[in-house]
Amino acid sequence: MNGINRLDIKQLRVLQALLDLKNLSKVARKMGLTQQAISEQLRKLRDLFDDRLFIRQGNSMVPTPKALSMQQPINDILDLLQK
Structure with a gap:
């Protein structure tokens, strides 16, 4: 199975936040998760x-x-999913 077929929206949000903030702890705070949860994602x-x-x-x-x-x-x- 192609990896993209296993991708979920939570992972897309984590990836987007990492691209924006470039810091695991900041992403965790923004998303209300632990740093360990972001690391696992x-x-x-x-x-x-x-x-x-x-x-x-x-x-x-x-x-x-x-x-x-x-x-x-x-x-x-x-953006499309939020409309």
Whole structure:
């Protein structure tokens, strides 16, 4: 099964927030989750997309080219779902 077929909306929201905030703790606070829950979602996303998606650099998470390439499509999808 293609990884994208197993992707859920919660994971899209986590990925969008990570792309915006680039910090696991900030994303956790924004979403009302624990940092461990965000880390687990990131682990699942990494498995789904077979890419690290974010690389820790100090207190920040730097998106990989693959993560950056998904930013606009994810924003578009989530915007459509909110209408």
